[in-house]
Amino acid sequence: MTGYSSKNDVATANGKQNGSGNQTVENGSKPTAFTPQGNHASSENNIQCSLTSDEFRAVNLMRQDMYPYEVIQEIADFIVKGSGIRPKIGIICGSGLGSLADIIQNPKVFEYEKIPNFPVSTVEGHAGRLVVGTLEGANVMAMQGRFHFYEGYPLAKCSMPVRVMKLCGVEYLFATNAAGGINPKYAVGDIMLMHDHVNMLGFAGNSPLQGPNDPRFGPRFPALVNSYNKDLINKAIEISKTMGIESSVHVGVYSCLGGPTYETIAELKALRMMGVDAVGMSTVHEVITARHCDMKVFAFSLITNKCSTEYSDKKDDEASHDEVMAVAKNRQKTCCELVSRLVAEIQKTA
Numbered sequence: 271m272t273g274y275s276s277k278n279d280v281a282t283a284n285g286k287q288n289g290s291g292n293q294t295v296e297n298g299s300k301p302t303a304f305t306p307q308g309n310h311a312s313s314e315n316n317i318q319c320s321l322t323s324d325e326f327r328a329v330n331l332m333r334q335d336m337y338p339y340e341v342i343q344e345i346a347d348f349i350v351k352g353s354g355i356r357p358k359i360g361i362i363c364g365s366g367l368g369s370l371a372d373i374i375q376n377p378k379v380f381e382y383e384k385i386p387n388f389p390v391s392t393v394e395g396h397a398g399r400l401v402v403g404t405l406e407g408a409n410v411m412a413m414q415g416r417f418h419f420y421e422g423y424p425l426a427k428c429s430m431p432v433r434v435m436k437l438c439g440v441e442y443l444f445a446t447n448a449a450g451g452i453n454p455k456y457a458v459g460d461i462m463l464m465h466d467h468v469n470m471l472g473f474a475g476n477s478p479l480q481g482p483n484d485p486r487f488g489p490r491f492p493a494l495v496n497s498y499n500k501d502l503i504n505k506a507i508e509i510s511k512t513m514g515i516e517s518s519v520h521v522g523v524y525s526c527l528g529g530p531t532y533e534t535i536a537e538l539k540a541l542r543m544m545g546v547d548a549v550g551m552s553t554v555h556e557v558i559t560a561r562h563c564d565m566k567v568f569a570f571s572l573i574t575n576k577c578s579t580e581y582s583d584k585k586d587d588e589a590s591h592d593e594v595m596a597v598a599k600n601r602q603k604t605c606c607e608l609v610s611r612l613v614a615e616i617q618k619t620a
């Protein structure tokens with residue numbers, strides 16, 4: 271593979287809600303009625319819903335999508351003070367790629383549930399821990415477990431930790447994912463360096479930046495061309511050569527769908543026609559949030575399954591999370607080496 275160029279090729283603001291999001295919730299577990307705004311209702315005119323207060327609290331916490339700057343700052347302070355480290359590189363571990371956080375030296379581990387105002391991971395292969403420490407001499411923090419739209423979290427909440435990273439001092443985001451390979455040239459176990467994306471959730475009117483814009487993070491209308499840092503892509507290509515894996519490393523376009531279903535054949539055909547090479551259910555909203563606050567982004571997909579666009583009765587053609595996890599486990603060493611070496615490159619030029 272030659273050096274990458276993008277030429278033709280393709281590469282709370284309002285502060286109304288407090289951090290816990292539960293200020294309107296009563297104690298007790300008797301079914302109560304509530305308005306769509308989240309207030310418990312006493313009037314017959316209001317929409318009735320038989321959720322217990324505990325269920326209501328859980329849903330309300332899940333749906334909370336406004337994270338004022340101050341709340342994110344508090345989370346960042348908690349992590350920086352707790353670890354004694356100001357990280358420069360943030361890593362998001364994809365499904366089954368949690369070992370990217372295990373290679374961090376002198377780790378200080380924060381369980382998500384112990385971090386104030388942090389969501390919790392609900393998907394197998396996403397441990398739900400933030401690991402802060404050093405890698406190749408660089409201060410890093412890694413999310414061992416990300417948040418997905420299909421878990422019930424709004425996109426702004428899924429990518430809220432990227433803003434936490436920013437306020438911790440992170441300049442570079444490394445986002446990794448497990449994805450289905452649509453490009454027929456891709457094989458299971460290959461790595462696709464992302465140089466662009468198709469934001470399918472955005473097509474449907476959903477964005478992590480929806481709602482009031484806080485200019486302390488970034489502009490109202492951020493541009494997304496050149497979102498994926500070309501220097502980092504080129505460095506990763508060079509590294510893949512020294513690792514002897516260049517024939518299984520590609521540069522391509524990722525698309526995120528809402529999930530949790532895998533795609534139909536007709537959807538895969540449509541995505542292929544749109545120029546998508548790999549498909550998943552994450553990353554795009556994290557990249558949007560990172561670019562909004564001016565972080566440098568490097569992202570790659572581990573191809574965990576091939577997405578056939580032919581109709582067939584073969585069970586083998588059906589994607590499964592078990593297969594995704596198994597392939598990720600097999601390729602984690604390679605992914606760790608790629609990430610470590612790229613971190614070392616960044617550190618060299620620091």
Ligand SMILES: O=P(O)(O)O[C@H]1O[C@H](CO)[C@@H](O)[C@H]1O
Nearest residue numbers: 364365447448551552591594
């Ligand atoms: O994108 P990551 O988190 O790596 O996980 C991918 O793998 C899971 C499906 O097997 C989905 O969550 C999809 O997004």
Ligand SMILES: Nc1nc2[nH]cnc2c(=O)[nH]1
Nearest residue numbers: 448449450549550551589
């Ligand atoms: N949407 C989607 N996500 C995935 N994650 C891993 N493989 C796949 C896939 O084939 N489709």
